[in-house]
Amino acid sequence: MSPTTPPLARRLDGLQSSAIRDLLKLTARSDIISLAGGLPDEQLMPRDRIALAAESALTDRSRLQYTESAGWGPLREVLAARESARLGRAVHVEEVLVTHGSQQALSLLGEVLLDPGALVVVENPAYVGALQVFRAAGARIAAVPLDADGMRTDVLAELLDRGERPALVHTVSNFHNPRGVTMSPDRRRALAELAERHGFWVIEDDPYGELWFDQPSPSPVASYSANVIRLSSASKILAPTLRAGWMVAPSAVRRGVELLKQSADLCGSALTQQIVTDLLDDGDWLTAHVDEVRRIYGERAQALVGALRSRLGDRVVSTDASGGMFVWVDFADTTDTVELLPRAIERGVAYVPGSAFAVDGGYRNSMRLCFTTSDAGMLQEAVDRLTHAVGDQATAAAGFARSE
Amino acid sequence: MSPTTPPLARRLDGLQSSAIRDLLKLTARSDIISLAGGLPDEQLMPRDRIALAAESALTDRSRLQYTESAGWGPLREVLAARESARLGRAVHVEEVLVTHGSQQALSLLGEVLLDPGALVVVENPAYVGALQVFRAAGARIAAVPLDADGMRTDVLAELLDRGERPALVHTVSNFHNPRGVTMSPDRRRALAELAERHGFWVIEDDPYGELWFDQPSPSPVASYSANVIRLSSASKILAPTLRAGWMVAPSAVRRGVELLKQSADLCGSALTQQIVTDLLDDGDWLTAHVDEVRRIYGERAQALVGALRSRLGDRVVSTDASGGMFVWVDFADTTDTVELLPRAIERGVAYVPGSAFAVDGGYRNSMRLCFTTSDAGMLQEAVDRLTHAVGDQATAAAGFARSE
Numbered sequence: 001m002s003p004t005t006p007p008l009a010r011r012l013d014g015l016q017s018s019a020i021r022d023l024l025k026l027t028a029r030s031d032i033i034s035l036a037g038g039l040p041d042e043q044l045m046p047r048d049r050i051a052l053a054a055e056s057a058l059t060d061r062s063r064l065q066y067t068e069s070a071g072w073g074p075l076r077e078v079l080a081a082r083e084s085a086r087l088g089r090a091v092h093v094e095e096v097l098v099t100h101g102s103q104q105a106l107s108l109l110g111e112v113l114l115d116p117g118a119l120v121v122v123e124n125p126a127y128v129g130a131l132q133v134f135r136a137a138g139a140r141i142a143a144v145p146l147d148a149d150g151m152r153t154d155v156l157a158e159l160l161d162r163g164e165r166p167a168l169v170h171t172v173s174n175f176h177n178p179r180g181v182t183m184s185p186d187r188r189r190a191l192a193e194l195a196e197r198h199g200f201w202v203i204e205d206d207p208y209g210e211l212w213f214d215q216p217s218p219s220p221v222a223s224y225s226a227n228v229i230r231l232s233s234a235s236k237i238l239a240p241t242l243r244a245g246w247m248v249a250p251s252a253v254r255r256g257v258e259l260l261k262q263s264a265d266l267c268g269s270a271l272t273q274q275i276v277t278d279l280l281d282d283g284d285w286l287t288a289h290v291d292e293v294r295r296i297y298g299e300r301a302q303a304l305v306g307a308l309r310s311r312l313g314d315r316v317v318s319t320d321a322s323g324g325m326f327v328w329v330d331f332a333d334t335t336d337t338v339e340l341l342p343r344a345i346e347r348g349v350a351y352v353p354g355s356a357f358a359v360d361g362g363y364r365n366s367m368r369l370c371f372t373t374s375d376a377g378m379l380q381e382a383v384d385r386l387t388h389a390v391g392d393q394a395t396a397a398a399g400f401a402r403s404e
Numbered sequence: 405m406s407p408t409t410p411p412l413a414r415r416l417d418g419l420q421s422s423a424i425r426d427l428l429k430l431t432a433r434s435d436i437i438s439l440a441g442g443l444p445d446e447q448l449m450p451r452d453r454i455a456l457a458a459e460s461a462l463t464d465r466s467r468l469q470y471t472e473s474a475g476w477g478p479l480r481e482v483l484a485a486r487e488s489a490r491l492g493r494a495v496h497v498e499e500v501l502v503t504h505g506s507q508q509a510l511s512l513l514g515e516v517l518l519d520p521g522a523l524v525v526v527e528n529p530a531y532v533g534a535l536q537v538f539r540a541a542g543a544r545i546a547a548v549p550l551d552a553d554g555m556r557t558d559v560l561a562e563l564l565d566r567g568e569r570p571a572l573v574h575t576v577s578n579f580h581n582p583r584g585v586t587m588s589p590d591r592r593r594a595l596a597e598l599a600e601r602h603g604f605w606v607i608e609d610d611p612y613g614e615l616w617f618d619q620p621s622p623s624p625v626a627s628y629s630a631n632v633i634r635l636s637s638a639s640k641i642l643a644p645t646l647r648a649g650w651m652v653a654p655s656a657v658r659r660g661v662e663l664l665k666q667s668a669d670l671c672g673s674a675l676t677q678q679i680v681t682d683l684l685d686d687g688d689w690l691t692a693h694v695d696e697v698r699r700i701y702g703e704r705a706q707a708l709v710g711a712l713r714s715r716l717g718d719r720v721v722s723t724d725a726s727g728g729m730f731v732w733v734d735f736a737d738t739t740d741t742v743e744l745l746p747r748a749i750e751r752g753v754a755y756v757p758g759s760a761f762a763v764d765g766g767y768r769n770s771m772r773l774c775f776t777t778s779d780a781g782m783l784q785e786a787v788d789r790l791t792h793a794v795g796d797q798a799t800a801a802a803g804f805a806r807s808e
Contacts, residue, residue, distance in 0.1 A: 001603035003571075003631055045468040054458045064449040064643040100504055104669040132667040167407075199405035227407055239468040241675040263536040264668070265508040269676060271645040 033382040035304075035369040036350040038177065038325065044293050045239040049285065053278035054271070063270040069262045070254070071098025072273035075244070078280050083230070083248050087223045097254050097261075100268055102207060102233040102245030103129050105257065108264065109168075109229065109247075110137040112256040113201060118167040121159070123151050125328075125357030125366075127177050130170050130205065142166065143359035146176060148319075150183025153190040160198050168201040174217040175208040175324025178357045178368035182322065185218045192224030202228040207236050207245075208324035210290055213298035217323065226250060234276050236325070237290050243268070244276040294323075301327065303376035304369060307383035312390070325372045328354075331365040335390060338364060343392045349385040437786040439708075439773040440754040442581065442729065448697050449643040453689065457682035458675070467674040473666045474658070475502025476677035479648070482684050487634070487652050491627045498655050501662055502672055506611055506637040506649030507533050509661065512668065513572075513633065513651075514541040516660040517605060522571040525563070527555050529732075529761035529770075531581050534574050534609065546570070547763035550580060552723075554587025557594040564602050572605040578613040578621040579728025582761045582772035586726065589622045596628030606632040611640050611649075612728040614694055617702035621727065630654060638680050640729070641694050647672070648680040698727075705731065707780035708773060711787035716794070729776045732758075735769040739794060742768060747796045753789040 028034075057063050070076065076096045083091040099105040106129065114120065116138030122130060124143035134141060142164065144155045151171050160166075171191070173183045183191070195202050204221045209232065222228035234244040247257065261267070280286060301321035308318050308329065318329045331337070337353040344350060354366025371379060432438075461467050474480065480500045487495040503509040510533065518524065520542030526534060528547035538545060546568065548559045555575050564570075575595070577587045587595070599606050608625045613636065626632035638648040651661065665671070684690060705725035712722050712733065722733045735741070741757040748754060758770025775783060 001600055003599070003603050003605045039470060042465045042469045045465065047462055047465060047468060050468070051459060051462045054462070055455060058451055058455045058458070061446045061449065061451060064451060064454070064645045065446045066443060066639075066644040100669040103667075107668045129667070129670070136664075136667055195407070196405055199407050201407045235470075240470040241468045241673045243669070243673045260540075263507075263533070263540055264511045265504040265647070266533070269645045269647045269673070272673060272676060 032345060032348050032350050033374060033378055033385065034350040035371065035374065035379075035382055036352050037370050037373060039370075039373060040236050040240065040293075040325065041296075041373045042239075044296060046279065046289055049279060049282075049289070050239060050242075050275055053275040056278060057271055057274040060274075063274050065270065067267045067270040067273070069267045070258045071096070071246070071268060072270050072277065075273045075277040075280075078277050079246050079248075082280065087220060087230075087248070089223075091248055094251050095248050095254055097247045097249070097257055098268055098273060099245040099247060099257075099261070100243045100265065101235060101240070102205065102231040102247075103133075104261075104264070105231050105245055105247040106130055106133045106203070106205065107136075108257045108260045109203060109253075110134060110139075111260055112253065114139050114167055119164060121156060121166045121169040122359060123171055123176065123179070124359045125178050125354060125363055126359050127170075127172050127205065128357060130203075131359065134170070139167075141359060144169075146179045146181055148181055150176065150181050150187050151191065153187045153194065156191070157194060160194060165198065166200045168203055169195070170203045170205060171221065172205045172207075173209070173221050174206055175211060175322070175326070177208070177324070178326055178328055178352070178354070180319035180321060180324065180326050180328045182217060183221070188218060188221045189224055191221055192228065195227040196225050200227065204228050204230045206231060207233045210237050211294060211297060211325065212323040213294060213301065214322060222248065229253060234280070237293065238276065238279055242272045242276050244273060297323075297325070297372055299376060300371040300374065300379060304371045304379045304383065307380045311383050311387045315390070321371070325370055327369045327371060329367050329369060330354075334365065335393065336364050337367045340389060340393050343396075344386060344389040347385040347389040347392070349382045349389065351386070436749060436752050436754050437778060437782055437789065438754040439775065439778065439783075439786055440756050441774050441777060443774075443777060444640050444644065444697075444729065445700075445777045446643075448700060450683065450693055453683060453686075453693070454643060454646075454679055457679040460682060461675055461678040464678075467678050469674065471671050471674040471677070473671045474662045475500070475650070475672060476674050476681065479677045479681040479684075482681050483650050483652075486684065491624060491634075491652070493627075495652055499652050499658055501651045501653070501658050501665075502677060503649040503651060503661075503665070504647045504669065504672055505639060505644070506609065506635040506651075507537075508665075508668070509635050509649055509651040510534055510537045510607070510609065511540075512661045512664045513607060513657075514538060514543075515664055516657065518543050518571055523568060525560060525570045525573040526763060527575055527580065527583070528763045529582050529758060529767055530763050531574075531576050531609065532761060534607075535763065538574070543571075545763060548573075550583045550585055552585055554580065554585050554591050555595065557591045557598065560595070561598060564598060569602065570604045572607055573599070574607045574609060575625065576609045576612075577625050578610055579615060579726070579730070581612070581728070582730055582732055582756070582758070584723035584725060584728065584730050584732045586621060587625070592622060592625045593628055595625055596632065599631040600629050604631065608632050608634045610635060611637040614641050615698060615701060615729065616727040617698060617705065618726060626652065633657060638684070641697065642680065642683055646676045646680050648677060701727075701729070701776055703780060704775040704778065704783060708775045708783045708787070711784045715787050715791045719794070725775070729774055731773045731775060733771050733773060734758075738769065739797065740768050741771045744793060744797050747800075748790060748793040751789040751793040751796070753786045753793065755790070 076093045080091045080093045110133040114137040120134045120139040121142045209217045222230040229249040321327045351367045354363030484495045484497045514537040518541040524538045524543040613621045626634040633653040725731045755771045758767030
């Protein structure tokens with residue numbers, strides 16, 4: 001007799017493999033220029049510096065052993081110093097916890113802070129990894145739209161005025177995935193004030209903040225209120241393989257997450273965490289390295305946005321791409337990006353349709369483009385192919401209209 | 405206004421930091437011989453081989469990138485081959501999933517397989533990390549005792565005859581933590597038959613199976629039934645810092661765990677997983693390495709058990725320590741190991757009281773001793789100190805009796 005698996009079957013129903021991941025499988029063909037991924041460029045990752053740090057880390061046998069659930073001590077110290085500079089106050093080591101990528105922090109926070117049925121406010125379009133976590137926690141989801149200045153805090157205020165009481169509000173404050181925008185300083189202050197007035201947590205999810213092109217990102221939301229839990233990661237500035245994310249949170253929350261991490265996976269790797277410590281602590285090298293990543297991503301972003309404007313003109317509105325990894329494109333006409341996708345792939349280019357990030361449907365005329373892994377020439381070629389695909393689509397639609 | 409944290413407060417009430425971890429903090433003093441830990445000996449970990457593998461892994465930039473949620477492909481292949489040999493059938497790569505230590509597999513399985521209120525059967529005394537997971541999942545826990553042949557499957561059968569219907573049964577089949585014993589082949593067959601007759605899952609948690617001293621561990625429980633999900637780990641044979649555990653499970657379960665892993669932490673590290681691949685795939689080296697660990701742990705186990713028998717004689721019954729990392733000691737008299745602990749620490753030796761592993765209380769006259777990180781001389785000294793502490797305790801009790 002096979003075991004009964006009602007919880008398994010139900011959970012499989014409720015969980016969908018991320019649309020982005022399924023697409024990545026589809027677009028691995030070498031003849032396709034994929035702007036669909038969400039990966040940093042591995043050619044820009046500091047392989048030699050990581051190899052040197054690995055060799056150095058392995059001179060000490062304690063780095064082979066289990067480590068503390070809250071993270072390798074020296075890494076927590078380096079992170080506390082970095083976050084002190086970022087937040088403009090002395091961040092204590094006790095507030096810092098290292099996670100297996102910042103996704104693990106999100107997931108453990110979902111368990112620590114949310115009862116089933118609790119209200120969670122997310123941005124729309126949303127970071128899919130956060131949506132998965134909040135849905136798995138059984139939360140009720142409310143969506144607040146974004147504009148060029150980030151989260152529409154006025155819409156959040158209206159929701160609060162109607163008596164809604166969120167347990168937490170999630171924001172990707174800098175260079176939003178997928179929407180590309182950055183929350184303005186005024187909105188940051190407004191969000192922090194709402195959090196204090198109404199007593200909710202804010203999760204400020206900030207993996208892209210250091211990838212600014214022209215000017216540094218504004219002071220974090222967390223610099224305005226102790227109600228803000230701040231997450232960041234080494235994946236976008238160093239390498240995802242190091243699986244190092246971190247959280248800065250009040251110590252009661254930090255303690256709750258630490259206890260859950262014991263049960264989730266005991267602890268992280270002292271080896272990879274020591275590598276991250278070494279690289280983050282090597283100030284001059286790090287500055288030069290991140291500057292180089294910024295410069296190259298900035299050129300690529302400019303090439304992509306320039307090509308979109310010159311080839312598609314008034315047919316699209318795209319973000320300016322002032323940092324991060326993504327450009328968001330809204331078609332001004334009725335172009336449906338889900339219907340366009342097979343034609344685009346036929347023409348040799350891939351993207352993620354906006355609807356993949358929609359909280360409750362919508363964004364059918366939008367797409368997310370990732371500019372990190374293609375050079376300027378490839379990005380121009382990708383936009384050419386996309387323009388042809390849009391043409392194909394228009395021709396087919398016209399043909400369909402004629403044949404009706 | 406500070407955020408309300410009812411779920412956080414409730415969860416902190418329900419979760420206790422592992423008693424073992426708190427003890428480890430207490431016994432870090434250099435004048436204490438600690439048999440309280442549960443760590444493999446870092447002096448026996450293959451540091452140089454790991455350094456070589458790290459260097460080699462970093463020649464390929466793909467190992468810096470995000471990898472698949474199910475694990476680095478080459479590692480899954482190596483594991484499928486190893487598990488095929490262990491299980492005596494062709495294990496397909498699709499059945500294998502790599503986790504961040506086998507604790508992560510336990511934790512994700514708790515989410516995939518258990519509804520709140522589901523019945524979980526554990527062994528008593530229990531592996532604390534599993535208890536934490538099942539309690540966090542809101543499971544109802546039933547305990548089945550162990551004897552020298554492992555889980556008392558007759559007691560499990562009685563429980564089933566009374567109409568209890570567990571969703572899963574958890575067993576540490578080889579060299580049990582903390583109880584030291586190994587489940588006999590007959591009991592393995594009996595457990596598998598019960599699982600098939602009554603349709604429950606068995607989680608066979610096997611981190612110690614390769615650490616046998618005189619003869620290889622029996623065929624896994626998983627070789628008797630497809631209802632058995634098998635977990636193992638590289639932590640005890642290579643190094644915990646690699647954070648490599650793995651699961652062999654029917655593909656529906658594997659798929660459920662994979663989807664939850666996406667939400668839990670996206671994926672593991674291609675760097676550390678490639679290091680594990682390299683080492684597990686280096687057959688001659690691996691055999692020689694594991695043989696050496698076995699030989700040294702075997703000598704230590706023998707020294708510990710010998711000292712216990714020669715110094716404490718009939719006052720204690722201890723396991724034979726035929727493998728793994730632990731010896732379990734039952735006092736034949738009324739010695740209370742919780743009360744003994746402060747005296748033992750005063751004498752310069754530490755252990756974990758049996759009650760720390762008890763499912764519903766009990767084991768007050770038992771203790772777990774870990775022999776992995778002390779050489780024979782230190783282990784003899786530790787038992788001397790323990791014997792003195794037992795003497796102190798008896799003297800104090802007699803004094804107390806006289807003064808009454």
